[in-house]
Amino acid sequence: MSEDDISPPYWKIDDPRGLLGQTRAVALMRSDKRASYKHMALIEFHWGWAHEKYDWTSLASVRRMHSVLTERNPLGQPGMTTRHINSGNRELCEWGWLFELDKGSGRHASRFLPNYAVFNIADTGNFAKFVDGEVTCSVSRVGTHNGYEILCIPNGDTDACTYEVNANRFSVSPVGNKDSLTGTVLQDGATERDIDCAAPLAPPPAAGLSAATAAGTAQDETRIAKTGFDELWDAYGYKRGKPEARRAYAQLAPSADLHAEMVESARAWRETWAAQDKPDAPRFTLTKWLEREEYECTPPTAYKPKERKAKPDDGKPASKTRGHLTDQLRLLETEFIGSPFGDYRMRLKLDGPGGDQEHILKVLADTGTGEDNEVFNKLQRAFGSDADEWPGQRLRLEMDGDRIVDLLPERRPDRRVKIVSAAPVDLDDCKMIVAKVTDDNGKPEGGIEITYESDDKHEQEKGQARLRKLIAAVGLDSLSDTDELIGRILTVTASGDFKPMPVELAEAA
The missing domain is CATH 2.40.50 (OB fold (Dihydrolipoamide Acetyltransferase, E2P))
Structure with a gap:
């Protein structure tokens, strides 16, 4: 074959569901200006996790995604946090790379359908429109067991196609045409980047699992959900940061077996620490212990306090003398x-x-x-x-x-910031306001996260008190919509507290 021979268009893929599609999806995402590493890692996961048995959908809980991504990390480090996996999945759905068909919670898996139409969008020259949100993508169930149809319509209705995805094949038809084999068209009423399912989907039961066994397992899981954290909290025996620890435990959503292993490990860590007979010896908080998955590790036999070197005369921290x-x-x-x-x-x-x-x-x-x-x-x-x-x-x-x-x-100093974005975020066990802030020149100054509703009463009271401080600091009497925060200026202290700007500076702004 000579260099003059014509090769197939790079983005034209007859069947995007396999390994080639997975590889090309990550390559295509590199051209999406909105995407970061976490989005590429997640789209690679979903494309590879999608299985013929489930009509080429990806069925996995957030905890399972975290576990798999950690196993695949070549550095042997923990993968993304469950919160970042949640936010990454949500953004991929908002952008049109994924469709969330069934929303999971805790140990229950979510079902995602990769947007297999992205290659045709790129092949027809519409990828820039897709990135700019000018391509409408929706999905509908085809009957009960015939898979799904994806509809993508660029602005102007040019190059619009439907894509049928099921366990047996992948086919493309121009909009308005019936598929030659199934005789179906996209169902009316499908909403943008949403799904109208004819029937809810659920994974098949495990082979050989009796009804009695399944009922017993369900009871165990219910007991774990209600009392598991308190048992682990008492076993670990380090009473600091309980709301944060409860949230970390809820995000892990351990099975009954894993919970039992965690409790046993927590007791071993507490006993090892106590055996030193040093009340001032440092310990991980339970939150950090869970996030680092220390329950899978052998407890250290000794703790050595971190040596704090004296600062030099110029006030800068001491360092090794390599530079x-x-x-x-x-x-x-x-x-x-x-x-x-x-x-x-x-x-x-x-x-x-x-x-x-x-x-x-x-x-x-x-x-x-x-x-x-x-x-x-x-x-x-x-x-x-x-x-x-x-x-x-x-x-x-x-x-x-x-x-x-x-x-x-x-540590960050006291700083004058401007709120440039703010939105509510609904998690399984709490509701939060998440905001991004910048300095006067538009350079990033981090973010603000406030929990205003929580299953944990203490955490909710603490968060609502902090929200009241934020509302007062930006000069509002009350808050009915997070958009009211955008453009407001305040002082964020080194400790993360909120203070209003001095009147003269606020007026100048």
Whole structure:
């Protein structure tokens, strides 16, 4: 075959449901300006998890997704948090990459249908419209057992097609035409990026599971949901951060067997700590213990307090002497470059007294870990596993020439901020307001999260008190819609408290 031979169009795929479709979906998503690493990881998961047995839908709970993504991590690190998996799935559905057919809760799986039509959208030159939200995508059930039809209509109704997806085949028909084999058309009433199911879907029962066994299992799960956390809380015996720990436990939604293992492990960790006979020896909070999955690890036999080195005369923290320590910097942007299966880098954009600066971290190489892998790991430990949440954080960098060799996370100062977005978020066990804030120049200053409704009464009271402080700080008497917060200016203290701007500064703004 010569170079002059015509090859098939890259995005034209006869059947996008297999491995080729999975690979191309991730490649296509790199051109979606809205997507970050977490979205690529999730779309790769759903495309690969979709199974013929379930009409090529992806059936998995958030906990299962977290477990699988952690197992696949080549660095052996925990995957995305369940909260970030939830938000990533929600955004993929909003953008049209996924359809949520059945919403799961706790241990119950959600069912997602990948939008297999994205390749035809790209092949017909409409991907830019798709990214800009100018392509309407909807899905409908075809009968009871014949799969689904996806309808995608770019603005102007050009190149509109229906896509039939079922266990046996994948076919494309122009809008308005009946499929030659099934004789069906898209059902009326399908809403944009939504589904109108003829009947709810559920996974088949496990083979050999008797009704009595199933009933007993259900009773166990109900008992775990109601009393499991309190049992674990008492077993671990470190009474700090109970609302946060309860939420972490609810997000894990452990089975009866896993719960029993966790309780046993919690007792072992408590006994090992107590055997030191050192009341001031440090411990993980239960929240951190759950998030780090320490219940699967052997408890340490000894704790060594972290040595705190004296600060030098210039007030800067002491550091190893591999290079010079920068002034305090603010993280502005993060971007992953390359492939997590080969040459993988991260671009960091920061600003400080000397202006903006950029650095590239070599996280992975074709032959294994990259030379900056440890610095990347320290960033994750300091600011969380989701790099999208890092902008606004403060740190100092230890530099050896142009290379970052270490970092020191630092507390954010009191700062004047402007709320640029705010929206309610409904989780399984609580409702929150999540807002993003910037400085006067539009540079990120992190976010605000407030729980205003919760299954935990103490957490709800604490969150509502904080919400009242926010409302007063932005000059409102009450709040009926989160849009009322957008554009408001306030002071956020180093401790995360809210204060109104001084009158003269507020008027100047």
